[in-house]
Amino acid sequence: MLGPAQQDESIKWSGAVAPDHSLSIRGVRKSFAGTEVLKGVDLELAPGEIVAVLGANGCGKSTLLRCAIRLLEPDAGEIRLCGRDLASLRGKELREARREAAVVFQQIALVRRRSALQNVCCGALGELPLRRSYASNAFPHEVRERAALALQRVGMLDKAWQPASTLSGGQAQRVAIARAYCQRASVILADEPVSALDPRAAEDVMELLADLAHRDRLGVLVVLHQPELALRYADRVVGMLLGEVVFDAKPPEVSPQRVAELYQHLHGA
Ligand SMILES: Nc1ncnc2c1ncn2[C@@H]1O[C@H](COP(=O)(O)OP(=O)(O)OP(=O)(O)O)[C@@H](O)[C@H]1O
Ligand SMILES: [Mg+2]
Secondary structure (H helix, E strand, C coil), X not given: CCCHHHHHHHHHCCCCCCCCCCEEEEEEEEEXXXXXXXXXXXXXXXXXXXXXXXXXXXXXXXXXXXXHCCCCCCCEEEEEECCEEHHHCCHHHHHHHHCCEEEEECCCCCCCCCEHXXXXXXXXXXXXHHHHHXXXXXXXXXXHHHHHHHHHHCCCHHHCCCEHHHCCHHHHHHHHHHHHHHCXXXXXXEECCXXXXXXXXXXXXXXXHHHHHHHHCCEEEEECCCXXXXXXXXXXXXXXXXXXXXXXXXXXXXXXXXXXHHHHHHHCC
């Protein structure tokens, strides 16, 4: 039975069933070799929203992203992706549920000798039988059409036939985002997607991610080491310190002092 808020959301949502949150993380804990890295993290991401996560090296940001799609098994807590409780799913069901989330990394993982278009087609691999299409390089027409639209969406259609190895860092990151778009995911999880980019390219990519959230109604969760980009482009900024969320607020409510505190303990300031 849907609550009133969920019913409202279902009107806006293009699919048949509308989750009220793209991603809901509650009380997630994770330890490695007896050291607790995530100490009961809560984080909500709604469709149409871009949320930035800030925090010092080693505070648990990447671990959180990996737990969010159960690439890592959390020790405790609940994760719902597009309304589905991931812990309750196994095998094929889990793989299908995971397809709702696309991951974009700092290290842009494109197949270097393949064209931008072929790389974007790979976003559809999860829905193709046996991954044979990828090996034979014969993606179905529908997928190539979708990939071309995705490249157009990120402003890279003119580079469709260029080998990925010849793209600049910013262009390659756009292609990686187009691949996520081609996956038709509802959520993009981006782990430091702009850390290797020059300031202008970083702004372009952040603008694109914010646009995908606001215009395409994707939920975008982006880990950043650039507080100024977080404050400029995100709808909410989450601050993590030593495995805990210490603030979760709209940019105007995040003072420079609060941001500075995230990094002070590392450098003894
Ligand atoms: N597979 C693992 N085995 C053991 N320890 C791990 C593993 N993955 C992460 N850790 C540890 O967990 C802590 C958090 O790591 P994580 O990669 O989540 O940090 P982060 O916030 O993403 O840092 P950065 O900003 O440097 O990317 C670190 O101390 C790291 O060494
Ligand atoms: Mg990390």
